[in-house]
Amino acid sequence: MPLPAQMDAARRRGNVMRANGIDAELFDRAGVMRRIPYLDYSQNARFPIHGAIYQGRTGTARHDAVAWGYARGADRHCVDLIQQCEVVGYIWDKDRIVGVETTRGPIRAKKVALAVAGHTGHLAAKAGLRLPVETHVLQAFVTEPLKPLVDSVISFGAAQFYISQSDKGGLVLGGDLDGFNSYTQRGGLPIVEQTLHSTKALMPSLSRLRLLRHWAGVMDMSMDGSPIIGKMPFEGLWLKGGWCYGGFKATPASSYCFAWTIAKDEPHPDNSEFKLEGFERGYQIDEKGVGPQPNAH
Numbered sequence: 084m085p086l087p088a089q090m091d092a093a094r095r096r097g098n099v100m101r102a103n104g105i106d107a108e109l110f111d112r113a114g115v116m117r118r119i120p121y122l123d124y125s126q127n128a129r130f131p132i133h134g135a136i137y138q139g140r141t142g143t144a145r146h147d148a149v150a151w152g153y154a155r156g157a158d159r160h161c162v163d164l165i166q167q168c169e170v171v172g173y174i175w176d177k178d179r180i181v182g183v184e185t186t187r188g189p190i191r192a193k194k195v196a197l198a199v200a201g202h203t204g205h206l207a208a209k210a211g212l213r214l215p216v217e218t219h220v221l222q223a224f225v226t227e228p229l230k231p232l233v234d235s236v237i238s239f240g241a242a243q244f245y246i247s248q249s250d251k252g253g254l255v256l257g258g259d260l261d262g263f264n265s266y267t268q269r270g271g272l273p274i275v276e277q278t279l280h281s282t283k284a285l286m287p288s289l290s291r292l293r294l295l296r297h298w299a300g301v302m303d304m305s306m307d308g309s310p311i312i313g314k315m316p317f318e319g320l321w322l323k324g325g326w327c328y329g330g331f332k333a334t335p336a337s338s339y340c341f342a343w344t345i346a347k348d349e350p351h352p353d354n355s356e357f358k359l360e361g362f363e364r365g366y367q368i369d370e371k372g373v374g375p376q377p378n379a380h
């Protein structure tokens with residue numbers, strides 16, 4: 084992919100960094116001040132800013148609009164989308180899965196694909212499987228709207244924290260996992276406090292801004308922080324899960340690979356390493372190097 088003009092300029096200045104083929108620019112303190120003048124650069128800053136890594140090709144997408152787009156696209160390709168229909172069990176033919184039991188009746192299928200994020204462990208358990216995933220809660224927050232201020236995603240190394248601005252002007256904030264296993268989809272107050280502390284530490288000018296809403300979603304955190312894409316240990320069931328909190332951006336590519344894997348009954352080369360069997364041998368794809376600790380990814 085050709086680098087945009089700003090990256091070419093950065094390359095000429097000699098401050099482009101590359102890890103895993105991803106371009107990033109290293110800013111010193113003056114560079115950060117030029118790019119993001121509204122952070123706390125004062126002598127008393129809780130976390131003094133010495134520099135930053137800038138990735139100029141990134142962006143944000145409105146997640147619900149993306150989901151609607153997928154739904155419309157699937158519908159155009161004759162996929163039946165059945166809403167308000169919970170899978171409560173599986174239909175077996177000897178040791179093979181041949182459909183699902185749902186709250187709206189049975190649905191038979193030659194192949195069943197599980198892609199239920201935070202409910203992965205729960206639905207795998209209904210098939211008698213205990214997977215190497217834990218369900219954790221992750222919160223996000225939206226403030227009252229402001230005029231355009233934040234034109235990129237800013238994150239903060241001292242705590243897990245990010246901030247961006249939505250099209251409607253609200254600042255979107257997020258922090259760390261709540262840190263304990265839960266299916267509640269309601270956030271705990273310690274992370275509310277930590278996220279708002281981080282906001283204020285980084286951008287004191289926001290201290291009087293009011294939160295409009297916050298919510299929490301359930302994440303299927305895998306042991307090594309990598310997803311699992313492949314066949315389950317018996318016929319008829321495939322899994323795409325263990326996305327931790329990175330499944331949104333990965334969806335187009337990973338779903339392509341998942342569809343390939345199901346259709347051909349063999350993994351696509353790009354997901355061949357992300358298999359369940361690896362965990363039996365202790366083989367882990369430890370992309371972040373934080374070890375087998377689901378709530379640390």
Ligand SMILES: Cc1cc2nc3c(=O)[nH]c(=O)nc-3n(C[C@H](O)[C@H](O)[C@H](O)COP(=O)(O)OP(=O)(O)OC[C@H]3O[C@@H](n4cnc5c(N)ncnc54)[C@H](O)[C@@H]3O)c2cc1C
Pocket residue numbers: 168169170171198199200201202206221222223257298299300301323324326327328329330331332333
């Ligand atoms: C606050 C927050 C911030 C995030 N930020 C980012 C980010 O910045 N970047 C990023 O890449 N990712 C992010 N994520 C993670 C991302 O949202 C997930 O990884 C991604 O949505 C997983 O996609 P999925 O299709 O596997 O599951 P989902 O999108 O969760 O879809 C699973 C679906 O399965 C349904 N389901 C569950 N159980 C059943 C059942 N028994 N029967 C029928 N249906 C069922 C659910 O209702 C849901 O509709 C964030 C998540 C949260 C909560």
